[in-house]
Amino acid sequence: MTIFTFSCTQSTTKNEIAKQETEVKNDPLPSWNEGSSKKAMIDFVTKTTNEGGADFVPVADRIACFDNDGTLWSEQPLYFQFFFAIEQIKAMAPQHPEWKDNQPFKAILEGDMKTVMGGGEKALLQILKVSHADMTTEAFSASVKNWIKTAKHPKTGKLYKDMVYQPMLELLAYLRAHEYKTFIVSGGGMDFIRPWAEEVYGIPPYQVIGSSGKVKYEVIDGKPQLVKLPELNFNDDKEGKPVGIHQYIGKRPVFIGGNSDGDYAMLEWATTQTSYKSFGLIVHHTDEVREYAYDRTSSIGKLEKGLDDASKYNWLVVDMKADWKTIYKN
Amino acid sequence: MTIFTFSCTQSTTKNEIAKQETEVKNDPLPSWNEGSSKKAMIDFVTKTTNEGGADFVPVADRIACFDNDGTLWSEQPLYFQFFFAIEQIKAMAPQHPEWKDNQPFKAILEGDMKTVMGGGEKALLQILKVSHADMTTEAFSASVKNWIKTAKHPKTGKLYKDMVYQPMLELLAYLRAHEYKTFIVSGGGMDFIRPWAEEVYGIPPYQVIGSSGKVKYEVIDGKPQLVKLPELNFNDDKEGKPVGIHQYIGKRPVFIGGNSDGDYAMLEWATTQTSYKSFGLIVHHTDEVREYAYDRTSSIGKLEKGLDDASKYNWLVVDMKADWKTIYKN
Numbered sequence: 286m287t288i289f290t291f292s293c294t295q296s297t298t299k300n301e302i303a304k305q306e307t308e309v310k311n312d313p314l315p316s317w318n319e320g321s322s323k324k325a326m327i328d329f330v331t332k333t334t335n336e337g338g339a340d341f342v343p344v345a346d347r348i349a350c351f352d353n354d355g356t357l358w359s360e361q362p363l364y365f366q367f368f369f370a371i372e373q374i375k376a377m378a379p380q381h382p383e384w385k386d387n388q389p390f391k392a393i394l395e396g397d398m399k400t401v402m403g404g405g406e407k408a409l410l411q412i413l414k415v416s417h418a419d420m421t422t423e424a425f426s427a428s429v430k431n432w433i434k435t436a437k438h439p440k441t442g443k444l445y446k447d448m449v450y451q452p453m454l455e456l457l458a459y460l461r462a463h464e465y466k467t468f469i470v471s472g473g474g475m476d477f478i479r480p481w482a483e484e485v486y487g488i489p490p491y492q493v494i495g496s497s498g499k500v501k502y503e504v505i506d507g508k509p510q511l512v513k514l515p516e517l518n519f520n521d522d523k524e525g526k527p528v529g530i531h532q533y534i535g536k537r538p539v540f541i542g543g544n545s546d547g548d549y550a551m552l553e554w555a556t557t558q559t560s561y562k563s564f565g566l567i568v569h570h571t572d573e574v575r576e577y578a579y580d581r582t583s584s585i586g587k588l589e590k591g592l593d594d595a596s597k598y599n600w601l602v603v604d605m606k607a608d609w610k611t612i613y614k615n
Numbered sequence: 616m617t618i619f620t621f622s623c624t625q626s627t628t629k630n631e632i633a634k635q636e637t638e639v640k641n642d643p644l645p646s647w648n649e650g651s652s653k654k655a656m657i658d659f660v661t662k663t664t665n666e667g668g669a670d671f672v673p674v675a676d677r678i679a680c681f682d683n684d685g686t687l688w689s690e691q692p693l694y695f696q697f698f699f700a701i702e703q704i705k706a707m708a709p710q711h712p713e714w715k716d717n718q719p720f721k722a723i724l725e726g727d728m729k730t731v732m733g734g735g736e737k738a739l740l741q742i743l744k745v746s747h748a749d750m751t752t753e754a755f756s757a758s759v760k761n762w763i764k765t766a767k768h769p770k771t772g773k774l775y776k777d778m779v780y781q782p783m784l785e786l787l788a789y790l791r792a793h794e795y796k797t798f799i800v801s802g803g804g805m806d807f808i809r810p811w812a813e814e815v816y817g818i819p820p821y822q823v824i825g826s827s828g829k830v831k832y833e834v835i836d837g838k839p840q841l842v843k844l845p846e847l848n849f850n851d852d853k854e855g856k857p858v859g860i861h862q863y864i865g866k867r868p869v870f871i872g873g874n875s876d877g878d879y880a881m882l883e884w885a886t887t888q889t890s891y892k893s894f895g896l897i898v899h900h901t902d903e904v905r906e907y908a909y910d911r912t913s914s915i916g917k918l919e920k921g922l923d924d925a926s927k928y929n930w931l932v933v934d935m936k937a938d939w940k941t942i943y944k945n
Contacts, residue, residue, distance in 0.1 A: 476865075483675065500858050502854040502858055502884065509887050509888075511858065524831075527832045557837070557838065558838055
């Protein structure tokens with residue numbers, strides 16, 4: 286009996302492993318629950334990559350663009366880039382004694398976020414200028430790399446770079462496995478995302494589009510360098526997103542993913558009167574337990590027009606709570 | 616005897632074919648004459664792709680950037696984009712009777728190129744505004760595609776798109792075969808190059824960087840579109856080239872090719888105090904019979920600083936006449 290049981294168990298284990306392997310092979314999106322969202326994405330990718338089919342898209346035109354904040358990683362209670370800026374300012378404070386008496390720096394150093402946020406756009410610009418300019422592109426990139434390796438989110442205690450959505454990582458990989466080129470099109474800073482996007486998302490810097498500051502080339506003591514200037518170059522948000530896609534990619538995407546009304550224009554552009562079948566996706570933050578729940582009234586990631594018009598444009602609204610088995614990568 | 620001769624000939628033919636095949640296999644740059652230029656490029660690519668070697672460059676960092684006009688195709692007697700602009704204006708003239716009395720349009724319509732060129736930068740800007748703006752990006756792209764299919768060069772009678780340099784096409788393919796990503800970094804218009812770069816150079820639009828105009832997103836009668844505005848967005852020339860490489864690629868190239876002082880800054884930036892072994896290449900136009908011969912005093916493609924400093928920076932100056940077996944693709 287013992288021997289029989291043993292051999293029976295072994296056989297079951299083998300079968301289970303084989304079953305799991307088959308499932309993984311058959312299921313490119315294991316962190317997505319079965320249902321209409323998952324089915325819609327798989328149907329689309331299958332149809333557009335089926336040579337000879339009516340909806341076939343040639344490899345050269347398989348362009349997929351994704352927003353970053355709130356679409357590929359979390360964005361609450363503040364954009365993570367803002368946490369980075371605040372921590373940079375705190376680190377630089379000893380060299381700037383005058384900040385103790387000047388807003389918004391005073392409030393940042395005192396941890397008074399209410400006053401910081403109350404300063405509006407003017408305060409935000411001052412923060413960005415101090416933390417994102419007047420240094421070489423290489424020095425900035427190094428400071429971002431250093432931060433992303435160690436900085437942790439105030440609520441979850443996770444590394445920010447581990448707060449990327451596992452289901453979206455699988456979608457990116459699934460698209461790439463079908464010869465889609467994946468791009469990021471973010472309202473956030475291009476120079477902030479690029480230093481880690483290759484490691485975290487498998488997306489190289491030249492496929493990361495975002496907002497940017499002006500940059501100046503100069504040669505100092507025989508050493509050529511690029512210096513970040515405190516001046517906006519391009520605002521890659523709202524109507525800027527389709528413009529950014531044109532300027533950087535030069536092709537109309539067939540797959541677009543976003544989560545807020547900042548993504549509305551690129552969703553609209555990529556899915557209206559196109560030459561190919563196209564796919565629009567909106568990540569709807571509905572999970573107040575595992576992540577956050579917000580949409581129409583949120584100051585960050587406001588989603589109103591997108592929800593109102595999703596059915597008109599046939600955009601898939603992903604219900605994070607219902608559609609995602611897992612939220613984060615780790 | 617007949618049989619013997621036949622079999623002997625057959626054997627020779629077989630040997631010759633085998634020999635040719637081996638040569639092609641062993642020679643990735645068949646249109647380059649043997650010599651130090653060819654050897655330097657092959658040595659560099661071999662060393663930087665030899666895993667475990669001291670000069671190894673990881674695949675993710677194998678970025679190669681090339682200027683377009685005068686580096687990948689001819690640029691005399693005028694930049695080809697200028698011929699395009701002139702032909703567009705001639706085609707639009709019936710809708711603009713006022714042009715008959717206004718410069719530089721009057722001179723263009725009368726074929727008086729001396730007056731056109733005498734108008735300097737102001738005239739050039741007027742020409743670009745009329746021929747490159749106030750239309751959708753898609754309409755502009757279609758007009759470029761249409762032109763490039765049929766337009767011929769006034770001196771050679773060749774299609775412009777056949778006036779790309781065969782040796783440089785081989786270099787692009789050779790780099791790509793060794794997992795280098797090839798980019799164009801041109802002072803010419805990005806929207807002018809992208810519609811044909813994929814077919815002609817094997818370079819997709821998102822790897823073409825160039826000068827650009829501003830673009831506006833708008834929805835007209837429910838149809839979203841991008842409209843080209845008569846306003847400069849980015850001047851990708853001289854010090855703009857390293858800036859453009861940063862903004863669009865986000866990595867420092869290890870292989871850079873140019874032909875004029877407009878490429879000096881990007882050559883300098885990519886080959887000075889770099890983390891990897893790097894390679895700078897300058898195409899020197901020395902062949903007045905098969906192409907053109909010009910450098911220090913040319914108004915188009917002026918090359919002076921580049922020649923003066925090439926040895927200081929260890930840039931390879933390609934002698935078109937001596938180094939190239941063939942000039943054009945066709």
